[in-house]
Amino acid sequence: MFRTIFIKLSESKRLRRVAERSAMGRRVSGRFVAGMSVADALDATQRMNALGMSVSIDNLGENVTNVEEAKESAKLYHELIDEITDRKLNANVSLKLTHMGLDVDDALARQIASDVVAHAARVENFVRIDMEGSQYTQRTLDVVRDLHSRPGHAGRVGAVLQAYMHRSQSDAEALCAEKIRIRLCKGAYKEPAEIAFQDKADVDANFVKLAKILLKSGTYHGIATHDPKMIEATIAFARAENIPASAFEFQMLYGVRRDLQEQLVRDGWGMRVYIPFGTEWYPYLMRRLAERPANVLFIAKNMLRR
Numbered sequence: 001m002f003r004t005i006f007i008k009l010s011e012s013k014r015l016r017r018v019a020e021r022s023a024m025g026r027r028v029s030g031r032f033v034a035g036m037s038v039a040d041a042l043d044a045t046q047r048m049n050a051l052g053m054s055v056s057i058d059n060l061g062e063n064v065t066n067v068e069e070a071k072e073s074a075k076l077y078h079e080l081i082d083e084i085t086d087r088k089l090n091a092n093v094s095l096k097l098t099h100m101g102l103d104v105d106d107a108l109a110r111q112i113a114s115d116v117v118a119h120a121a122r123v124e125n126f127v128r129i130d131m132e133g134s135q136y137t138q139r140t141l142d143v144v145r146d147l148h149s150r151p152g153h154a155g156r157v158g159a160v161l162q163a164y165m166h167r168s169q170s171d172a173e174a175l176c177a178e179k180i181r182i183r184l185c186k187g188a189y190k191e192p193a194e195i196a197f198q199d200k201a202d203v204d205a206n207f208v209k210l211a212k213i214l215l216k217s218g219t220y221h222g223i224a225t226h227d228p229k230m231i232e233a234t235i236a237f238a239r240a241e242n243i244p245a246s247a248f249e250f251q252m253l254y255g256v257r258r259d260l261q262e263q264l265v266r267d268g269w270g271m272r273v274y275i276p277f278g279t280e281w282y283p284y285l286m287r288r289l290a291e292r293p294a295n296v297l298f299i300a301k302n303m304l305r306r
């Protein structure tokens, strides 16, 4: 029930406007968001790199409503890619196609994303296209496939699959056949029973099944979860199949299970931290609260302590 409430809250435009403009809101978001500026994201990246972790930086934002906003979002990605290169950081970028204007103009979003991927390819970096709600699944995968097939882009752009979606196994098999890198996660949106598993046990079972397909595929994929059971199952499978730690990576969100992130690095596994930054943090934060309502208490306690 809490999950549904917070996901509904994440979609409220009015609350989003109020929260993102308030000083209190910015303080609350600080637990899961690295800051408001590119410089904040780069500082956080440097800190994670020093801990032996790689990073994917996300300029927060989604569902822009006009072309200018979409172009503005893309500008920050170009700046990020240049800064990552200049500072020799171990980081790539993650973006959402609705942030690049997918709701406004499909062709424009494709062009903007293509320019970002071309930039990343020139400096031998990588762009992850995040997965959003199911109304975007097919279009997002079509864009990733299209970009990946362009000259010089192979291996420079990757997709995300959500284990709660019934279709993800066939998507995983198709993407693996094309050697497209996948980030596997459970899925953060509210989807109907016709297309998505509703019970945690079913989502978890599908996650493990998909993780095994990815690990066996020979392409470098990301296993994105904070769930110790998913991590244990992935490690057990890698060990049983003699799949080395260098063949894949774990991924976690900034500020979530930092203890587990550090433990995995100590144990010799690859760990990439997803670092979100920017002023448009509200829907992202609400989805994190949906995953773990206890985070509300956690944030409240931290604020009282300051």
Ligand SMILES: Cc1cc2nc3c(=O)[nH]c(=O)nc-3n(C[C@H](O)[C@H](O)[C@H](O)COP(=O)(O)OP(=O)(O)OC[C@H]3O[C@@H](n4cnc5c(N)ncnc54)[C@H](O)[C@@H]3O)c2cc1C
Pocket: 129, 130, 131, 132, 160, 162, 183, 185, 186, 187, 188, 189, 224, 225, 226, 227, 228, 251, 252, 253, 256, 257, 273, 274, 288, 289, 291, 292, 295
């Ligand atoms: C790197 C990364 C990228 C992602 N990209 C996408 C994407 O593109 N599209 C998408 O739909 N979703 C994305 N997600 C979110 C994902 O789909 C899940 O909603 C989220 O990761 C929670 O699922 P879980 O696997 O951690 O397991 P859950 O079953 O939700 O949780 C298992 C355990 O993990 C811990 N935990 C989980 N979440 C939190 C939290 N917020 N705070 C504290 N502890 C927590 C708790 O101990 C919990 O008991 C991404 C997640 C990660 C880690």
